[in-house]
Structure formats: C-alpha cells, structure tokens
Amino acid sequence: MKRFLHYTRQTVNEADIAAVVQVLRSDYLTTGPVVNAFENALASEVQADFTIACSSGTAALHLTALALGLGPGDKVIVPTVTFAATANGARFTGADVIFADVDPDTGLMRPSDMEAAIARSPTLPRAVYPVHLGGQPCDMTAINTIAGQWGMSVVEDAAHALGTAYNEEGVTARVGGCTQSDMTIFSFHPAKTVAMGEGGAVTTNDEGLAGRVREYRTHGIVRDNFKNGATDDPWYYEMQRLGFNYRVSDIHCALGLSQLSRLGASVRKREQLVLEYDTALSELAPVIRPTKRVPSDITGWHLYQVLIDFEAAGLSRAELINRLHENGIDTQVHYIPVHSQPYYEQSKTPPMPGAEAFYQRCLSLPLFAGMEEDDVLRVVENLKAALL
Numbered sequence: 223m224k225r226f227l228h229y230t231r232q233t234v235n236e237a238d239i240a241a242v243v244q245v246l247r248s249d250y251l252t253t254g255p256v257v258n259a260f261e262n263a264l265a266s267e268v269q270a271d272f273t274i275a276c277s278s279g280t281a282a283l284h285l286t287a288l289a290l291g292l293g294p295g296d297k298v299i300v301p302t303v304t305f306a307a308t309a310n311g312a313r314f315t316g317a318d319v320i321f322a323d324v325d326p327d328t329g330l331m332r333p334s335d336m337e338a339a340i341a342r343s344p345t346l347p348r349a350v351y352p353v354h355l356g357g358q359p360c361d362m363t364a365i366n367t368i369a370g371q372w373g374m375s376v377v378e379d380a381a382h383a384l385g386t387a388y389n390e391e392g393v394t395a396r397v398g399g400c401t402q403s404d405m406t407i408f409s410f411h412p413a414k415t416v417a418m419g420e421g422g423a424v425t426t427n428d429e430g431l432a433g434r435v436r437e438y439r440t441h442g443i444v445r446d447n448f449k450n451g452a453t454d455d456p457w458y459y460e461m462q463r464l465g466f467n468y469r470v471s472d473i474h475c476a477l478g479l480s481q482l483s484r485l486g487a488s489v490r491k492r493e494q495l496v497l498e499y500d501t502a503l504s505e506l507a508p509v510i511r512p513t514k515r516v517p518s519d520i521t522g523w524h525l526y527q528v529l530i531d532f533e534a535a536g537l538s539r540a541e542l543i544n545r546l547h548e549n550g551i552d553t554q555v556h557y558i559p560v561h562s563q564p565y566y567e568q569s570k571t572p573p574m575p576g577a578e579a580f581y582q583r584c585l586s587l588p589l590f591a592g593m594e595e596d597d598v599l600r601v602v603e604n605l606k607a608a609l610l
C-alpha cells in the first residue's frame with residue numbers, strides 16, 4: 223500500500239521533539255527565553271532589525287494593521303487570490319478592503335493590478351498587502367515605488383515565502399528583510415515551511431512599528447514610558463492601548479526554532495522536488511503546465527501549483543481531485559478569489575479576469591520536504607492516467 227500523499231505536510235524529527243520536551247521540563251511554558259531565541263534567529267535569517275513572534279499569521283496581519291493605525295474609513299489593497307486572512311487582518315480594524323486582480327499565470331498581484339485598485343478606490347488607500355503566493359515573490363521594487371508615490375504603507379504577506387529572496391539591482395534581498403516594505407508577516411502553521419503548530423511573526427526595520435506591534439500583542443500593556451508618571455514600583459505597568467493576547471508560547475517557539483535551523487535544507491529539497499515535477503510534467507503540456515516562473519534569487523517553494531486546461535482534458539477539476547484522492551494523492555485549490563466570498567460581497571468588486579482565469583485552472587500538487595522523487599513520479603503518472 224503506497225503512503226497517502228498530503229498536499230503538504232510538516233516534517234518533525236527527533237531534535238524537534240527533544241527541543242519541545244526540554245521546554246516542558248523548564249520553568250517557562252509561555253513567553254520565556256525560547257520566544258526571544260526564536261525571534262532573534264528569525265531576525266538574523268531574514269535580516270530584519272526587529273522580529274515579533276505571535277500566535278498565528280492571522281494575528282500577525284491584524285497586528286500590522288493595528289500598528290499602522292488603520293480603522294473605519296481607511297482603505298487597503300489586497301490581491302483577491304490569497305487566503306481570506308490577508309484581507310481579514312485589516313478588516314478587523316474596520317478598514318475596507320479594495321481587492322486587486324492578479325496575473326492569470328502566476329496568481330501574483332502585478333504593479334498594474336495595484337494601480338488599477340488605487341484608481342478604483344473611493345479614497346487613497348493607506349496600505350497594500352502584496353502576497354508572495356506559493357513562495358514566488360511579487361515585484362516588490364515596483365510595488366514599493368508605486369506605494370511611495372501615493373504615501374501608502376507596504377506589508378508583505380509572506381506566509382508562503384519563508385526562505386524566498388528577490389533580486390534588487392544585483393543584491394539578494396531576503397523576504398522578511400523589509401527592504402521594499404514597512405513590515406512582513408509569516409505563518410508557522412504546519413502546512414508552511416517552518417511549523418510551530420500555530421504561530422506567526424511580524425518583521426520590520428522600523429522601531430516605532432515594532433514597538434506598537436509588541437504592545438498590541440500583549441493587551442496594549444507597557445512597562446516603561448508611563449503616562450501616569452515615573453515610578454519605582456516594581457509591579458507597575460500601564461495599559462495604554464486596547465491590545466490583544468496574541469502571544470506565542472515557548473513550547474511553540476521551541477519547535478519553530480528547531481525547524482528554522484533546517485530551513486536552508488528544506489528550501490533546497492523543495493527546489494529539487496519542483497525541478498523533478500517540472501521535468502516529469504513537461505510531456506503533459508499544454509494540458510497541464512506549472513505556474514509561470516518569476517525572477518527570484520531563491521524561491522522558498524510552499525506550493526507546487528499547476529494550471530490545467532480542464533476542457534481540453536475532458537474532465538472536471540472535481541473529478542480529477544476525487545480520482546487522485548482515491549489513489550492516495552491529496553490536492554488543493556489555492557484560492558477561491560476572496561472578493562467572491564459572501565462576506566466580501568460588500569466590497570462590490572468588479573470582475574477580476576486574471577484571478578478568475580487563475581482560479582479556474584489552478585491545482586496545488588503535493589509538495590513537502592519529506593517527499594522523494596518517486597512520490598513526484600507517482601503524482602505525475604496518476605495525472606497522466608486521468609488527463610490523457
């Protein structure tokens with residue numbers, strides 16, 4: 223019996239387990255030294271000045287919106303091909319989401335899509351949230367230039383893109399280093415390259431933003447710069463904003479820290495699997511093609527997405543997904559355009575032809591560091607049997 227191939231799966235080894243057990247035997251289960259150690263390791267990995275770990279990628283998105291001071295009446299631009307959380311993070315503050323279209327062949331928001339969204343917005347948007355779908359980077363230099371022209375903030379949703387680096391005029395820029403943005407968020411959900419169970423982080427080079435993210439993470443409480451006057455009382459703290467409990471625990475960070483130490487190997491393994499897929503799938507073109515590749519120095523692949531011409535193949539996507547599933551292969555659709563979700567009907571988004579063309583054809587095939595070439599070949603054989 224062949225093993226069931228999930229579309230993605232965490233890879234947990236004995237060192238990860240030992241790291242978690244060590245925390246369980248320690249004095250701190252939450253907000254102890256391991257949270258700091260994880261934040262420092264992530265900051266040095268992505269080359270950011272400040273890293274704030276939190277309870278999920280969704281919490282990280284909400285924290286960025288709070289730190290930017292977004293609220294009712296504000297507009298933010300979000301590509302419609304993403305997970306709902308990208309839009310929700312800003313929406314939680316009462317801001318309105320202006321959805322942007324995407325490239326039909328990559329699923330990424332193009333600079334022209336952003337400009338069209340700005341033109342459609344009733345007031346000048348305060349921020350844009352580009353999403354590095356599947357691990358491929360958006361054109362951040364162009365997006366940041368447009369944002370600068372309009373005085374907008376830029377927050378990269380890099381939930382899929384830990385390990386990715388784009389090229390800025392010959393210089394390798396790590397996603398998370400915020401060279402073309404104000405902040406970046408990551409997710410450490412088990413589906414992602416580094417798993418914590420649940421977890422997320424915000425990175426930034428802006429001390430003021432970092433401070434606000436940190437305060438909002440823990441109830442809006444501060445332990446210095448008191449508004450009620452200086453004091454030597456050791457127990458004293460002040461709640462200066464309405465914050466949340468978005469803390470992450472030492473238990474989660476122990477797993478994250480251990481996993482982070484293998485990030486390079488995990489990214490290389492995924493790159494190798496992507497090349498194997500590309501080669502094996504080439505004989506199925508043009509019915510099935512990988513998403514178009516965009517320039518990057520390193521791609522921290524999270525998803526292996528293909529675009530399928532279901533009409534030419536003569537079967538529906540549901541039929542294909544069910545047939546693969548019967549043969550022990552899990553696939554997913556990333557994503558139903560968020561503007562078409564009933565909740566976001568209020569956004570009154572016009573037709574998004576790029577997003578629609580991407581959505582109609584896309585399918586994510588299994589990709590995780592624990593896969594081997596044989597698994598890739600098995601997926602491709604099954605696709606061939608179903609489609610040709």
Ligand SMILES: Cc1ncc(COP(=O)(O)O)c(C=O)c1O
Pocket residue numbers: 278279280281304305307308353379381382408409410411420421422
């Ligand atoms: C693009 C994107 N942004 C944000 C999130 C939210 O992350 P989390 O599940 O850690 O809240 C996800 C999670 O799937 C995602 O895929």
